[in-house]
Amino acid sequence: MKILLYLEAEEFLSRSGIGRAMKHQQRALDLMNVDWTKNSDEDYDILHLNTYGPKSWKMLKTAKKAGKKVIFHGHSTKEDFQNSFIGSNFIAPFFKLYLMKFYRAADLVITPTEYSASLIRGYGIKCPILPISNGIDxxxxxxxxxxxxxxxxxxxxxxxxxxxxxxxxxxxxxxxxxxxxxxxxxxxxxxxxxxxxxxxxxxxxxxxxxxxxxxxxxxxxxxxxxxxxxxxxxxxxxxxxxxxxxxxxxxxxxxxxxxxxxxxxxxxxxxxxxxxxxxxxxxxxxxxxxxxxxxxxxxxxxxxxxxxxxxERTIEKVAKQLVAAYQQTLNL
Structure with missing residues (x-):
C-alpha cells in the first residue's frame, strides 16, 4: 500500500494547522512503515487530499479516472471559513457548496473531531466520515x-x-x-x-x-x-x-x-x-x-x-487509526 499525500499551496499553508497536520500524517506513516509520496508522478494506491484548490480537484479527477481510491481530509468547514479573510462571510455559502464537491467525490472523509464530522454529515454527505485527531508529538x-x-x-x-x-x-x-x-x-x-x-x-x-x-x-x-x-x-x-x-x-x-x-x-x-x-x-x-x-x-x-x-491523541495512536482507515478504504 502506497499513499499519495497532497497539500496544494504547501509553502503558503506550512505555518497553518493544515500544514502541521500534513507533517503529522507523514510522521504517522513513517511510524507504521507505510510507503508514501508527495510526487504525483509516482504510482500509488490512495490519494489523500488535504486541500481544496483547483489543483486538488484536478488530482482527484485524475485519481478517480485511474481507478484509485480518494480520501479527503476535512480540515475545513463553512463554519470555520467564516470570520477569517476579507469577504469570507459573503463567500462562505459558496465555499460550502464547493467543499461538498470534494466530499461527495471522496471514498472516505477523515476529519479531526466528532463535531466537525457532524457538520459535514449535516451537509448531506453520504460517504463514510471518520473522526481521527490530527495527533500530537x-x-x-x-x-x-x-x-x-x-x-x-x-x-x-x-x-x-x-x-x-x-x-x-x-x-x-x-x-x-x-x-x-x-x-x-x-x-x-x-x-x-x-x-x-x-x-x-x-x-x-x-x-x-x-x-x-x-x-x-x-x-x-x-x-x-x-x-x-x-x-x-x-x-x-x-x-x-x-x-x-x-x-x-x-x-x-x-x-x-x-x-x-x-x-x-x-x-x-x-x-x-x-x-x-x-x-x-x-x-x-x-x-x-x-x-x-x-x-x-x-x-x-x-x-x-x-x-x-x-x-490519548499521540502520533503513535493516530498512526494506527490512519492506517486502519487506509485499509478500510482499499477494501471499499
Missing part, C-alpha cells in the same frame, strides 16, 4: 530548560513576569479582538500572539489591531517556531485560545502536551473531550479574565488531566 513539547531560557531571553522577560501566550492567524474567528480586550483588563500581564497572516488579506480593523490598536502589554512577534515557541508553551503562565470555531485546534493539543494551563472559549468542538476537568472554559471577556486570574494566582491547575488528553 508528545516528545516535542516536553519541558526543556534551554528552550524556556531561549523564549524568555528572546522577549527579554524577567523571571517573575507573568506571561500568557496563544498561537493563531490574525482572524476574528481566532478571537484576536477578545485577546486584546482581555489584555487591556490585565495590564500587568504580558500577552504574546504567535502567528502571522498577510495583513492585506484580513479586514482593516484586524490590521489596525496588529499594527497599533493594542495595549503595550500585547506583543505580535509574527510566526516563530522551534525552541522559542516550544519554550513559550512550557514556560508561560497560561495558554489562552479564544477561538470561536475550530475543527479541532492543533495548538490546543500542543498546549496540553506542554503541561500548560489552558484557557479556551467554550465552543462545541471541545464537547466530549475537553472540559472543566482538563482546561478552563469561558464565553466572554469577563469570564476569560476571571479564568486567567485563577490560573495566574495558582488557584487552578488542571495540567495533568490536560496532559492525559494529549496522551
Amino acid at each position: 508528545l516528545a516535542k513539547y516536553s519541558r526543556n530548560p534551554a528552550k524556556e531560557l531561549a523564549f524568555r531571553e528572546h522577549f527579554n522577560l524577567s523571571d517573575d513576569q507573568k506571561v500568557v501566550v496563544t498561537a493563531a492567524l490574525y482572524f476574528k474567528r481566532k478571537g484576536i479582538d477578545d485577546f486584546v480586550k482581555v489584555a487591556e483588563k490585565m495590564p500587568d500581564v504580558t500577552f504574546i500572539w504567535f502567528g502571522y497572516q498577510n495583513l492585506w488579506t484580513v479586514p482593516g480593523w484586524v490590521r489596525r489591531i496588529v499594527k497599533k490598536n493594542h495595549p503595550k502589554n500585547v506583543l505580535f512577534p509574527g510566526y516563530i517556531k522551534g525552541e522559542v515557541f516550544e519554550g513559550a508553551m512550557t514556560s508561560s503562565d497560561a495558554f489562552f485560545f479564544p477561538s470561536r470555531e475550530e475543527t479541532e485546534g492543533i495548538v490546543v493539543l500542543e498546549a496540553l502536551a506542554s503541561h500548560q494551563k489552558a484557557v479556551v472559549r467554550d465552543i462545541p468542538v471541545y464537547k466530549g473531550w475537553l472540559d472543566e476537568s482538563s482546561a478552563s472554559l469561558a464565553s466572554d471577556i469577563n469570564g476569560f479574565v476571571d479564568k486567567l486570574q485563577e490560573v495566574l494566582d495558582g488557584r487552578v491547575n488542571r495540567t495533568e488531566a490536560g496532559y492525559k488528553i494529549a496522551q
Whole structure:
C-alpha cells in the first residue's frame, strides 16, 4: 500500500494547522512503515487530499479516472471559513457548496473531531466520515530548560513576569479582538500572539489591531517556531485560545502536551473531550479574565488531566487509526 499525500499551496499553508497536520500524517506513516509520496508522478494506491484548490480537484479527477481510491481530509468547514479573510462571510455559502464537491467525490472523509464530522454529515454527505485527531508529538513539547531560557531571553522577560501566550492567524474567528480586550483588563500581564497572516488579506480593523490598536502589554512577534515557541508553551503562565470555531485546534493539543494551563472559549468542538476537568472554559471577556486570574494566582491547575488528553491523541495512536482507515478504504 502506497499513499499519495497532497497539500496544494504547501509553502503558503506550512505555518497553518493544515500544514502541521500534513507533517503529522507523514510522521504517522513513517511510524507504521507505510510507503508514501508527495510526487504525483509516482504510482500509488490512495490519494489523500488535504486541500481544496483547483489543483486538488484536478488530482482527484485524475485519481478517480485511474481507478484509485480518494480520501479527503476535512480540515475545513463553512463554519470555520467564516470570520477569517476579507469577504469570507459573503463567500462562505459558496465555499460550502464547493467543499461538498470534494466530499461527495471522496471514498472516505477523515476529519479531526466528532463535531466537525457532524457538520459535514449535516451537509448531506453520504460517504463514510471518520473522526481521527490530527495527533500530537508528545516528545516535542516536553519541558526543556534551554528552550524556556531561549523564549524568555528572546522577549527579554524577567523571571517573575507573568506571561500568557496563544498561537493563531490574525482572524476574528481566532478571537484576536477578545485577546486584546482581555489584555487591556490585565495590564500587568504580558500577552504574546504567535502567528502571522498577510495583513492585506484580513479586514482593516484586524490590521489596525496588529499594527497599533493594542495595549503595550500585547506583543505580535509574527510566526516563530522551534525552541522559542516550544519554550513559550512550557514556560508561560497560561495558554489562552479564544477561538470561536475550530475543527479541532492543533495548538490546543500542543498546549496540553506542554503541561500548560489552558484557557479556551467554550465552543462545541471541545464537547466530549475537553472540559472543566482538563482546561478552563469561558464565553466572554469577563469570564476569560476571571479564568486567567485563577490560573495566574495558582488557584487552578488542571495540567495533568490536560496532559492525559494529549496522551490519548499521540502520533503513535493516530498512526494506527490512519492506517486502519487506509485499509478500510482499499477494501471499499
